[in-house]
Amino acid sequence: MTDVSIEAASGGTGGGAEAPAPANRREPHHLWRMVAIWAVLAVVVDLLFWFLVGPHVPPGDMTDVAVSNQFDFNVLFVAALPVIIAVWVYLAYTLITWRAGRKDAPEPVGGAQARTHLGVQVGWIATTTVIVLGLFVFGTVELISNAGSGGGEGPNPIWTPTSATILPVQVIGQQWKFTYRYPTFGGFESQQLMLPNDTTIAFHVTSLDVIHSFWAYQLSVKADANPQLDNVAYATTRQTGSVTVRCSELCGLWHGAMFNYGSVVPKATFYAWAKATEQATAANTKYLPPFAWTYVPDANGADGGYYPDNVDPYSNAEVYGATPVSPKP
Numbered sequence: 001m002t003d004v005s006i007e008a009a010s011g012g013t014g015g016g017a018e019a020p021a022p023a024n025r026r027e028p029h030h031l032w033r034m035v036a037i038w039a040v041l042a043v044v045v046d047l048l049f050w051f052l053v054g055p056h057v058p059p060g061d062m063t064d065v066a067v068s069n070q071f072d073f074n075v076l077f078v079a080a081l082p083v084i085i086a087v088w089v090y091l092a093y094t095l096i097t098w099r100a101g102r103k104d105a106p107e108p109v110g111g112a113q114a115r116t117h118l119g120v121q122v123g124w125i126a127t128t129t130v131i132v133l134g135l136f137v138f139g140t141v142e143l144i145s146n147a148g149s150g151g152g153e154g155p156n157p158i159w160t161p162t163s164a165t166i167l168p169v170q171v172i173g174q175q176w177k178f179t180y181r182y183p184t185f186g187g188f189e190s191q192q193l194m195l196p197n198d199t200t201i202a203f204h205v206t207s208l209d210v211i212h213s214f215w216a217y218q219l220s221v222k223a224d225a226n227p228q229l230d231n232v233a234y235a236t237t238r239q240t241g242s243v244t245v246r247c248s249e250l251c252g253l254w255h256g257a258m259f260n261y262g263s264v265v266p267k268a269t270f271y272a273w274a275k276a277t278e279q280a281t282a283a284n285t286k287y288l289p290p291f292a293w294t295y296v297p298d299a300n301g302a303d304g305g306y307y308p309d310n311v312d313p314y315s316n317a318e319v320y321g322a323t324p325v326s327p328k329p
């Protein structure tokens with residue numbers, strides 16, 4: 001070990017020319033060649049990606065947050081592609097240039113010279129710092145400027161949309177389905193997520209049992225569904241179409257089957273549907289618990305969990321420490 005270092009240090013004054021190449025042959029500056037190949041490829045691939053692939057990157061453009069998240073993903077791709085291209089160019093270049101079968105192939109020299117190269121060290125630290133901190137600032141700005149970017153912000157969101165009118169839709173997760181309540185239409189409950197187009201929606205996501213996660217992929221909305229917590233996420237619809245909703249938090253045996261579908265429809269269609277469903281389900285709605293942002297699960301009751309007991313006595317387990325609907329005798 002010591003011998004090698006001394007040898008390298010004492011012989012390392014020729015700037016990489018110690019390789020056993022023929023005396024009459026001048027080695028090109030391989031690093032600059034690699035940089036040139038990389039720069040051209042990186043620009044070409046980034047441009048091709050941005051214009052050809054970018055518009056098709058999920059989650060698409062069904063809502064404002066989907067558009068902004070697609071933009072974010074594309075920026076991340078454009079930042080990442082030159083990095084992977086650098087690795088591939090380096091690998092391909094070295095395999096070709098210094099392959100054993102090449103006649104008079106020069107022996108690459110590394111070791112001590114590479115380790116003490118100030119330019120490489122400063123360049124490496126500076127480049128990675130700029131990439132990491134740049135993406136950190138970019139991601140934070142994008143999260144805040146898009147009202148939480150479709151993510152759950154808890155019961156008291158600090159990043160809110162600027163729209164004058166917001167339609168609240170409650171998402172209720174339970175083992176193993178999602179249902180939706182519409183508080184501005186008498187609090188009726190639907191098995192299907194229906195949304196009006198060109199409208200800012202406030203999703204109020206909660207759970208009746210364990211932790212689920214409401215993931216409406218095309219809307220680019222993803223918010224955890226916690227029992228006794230009102231988790232709010234925003235999105236503004238821009239296009240009609242169908243939506244897939246999946247649970248994205250492992251929640252028990254049939255987690256994989258916990259999905260359903262929804263639609264973004266024209267405003268008039270939505271209001272007609274909502275009014276009609278409100279009337280059609282009125283007889284059932286009165287048996288639901290009154291609309292609330294969260295519901296107390298009824299762990300021991302024989303009534304299926306959703307429906308709070310109106311009959312005393314409650315056990316502590318039934319109300320999870322909350323105040324019963326009516327006081328104990």
Ligand SMILES: [Cu+2]
Pocket residue numbers: 173174176211212213247248249250251255258
């Ligand atoms: Cu679930």
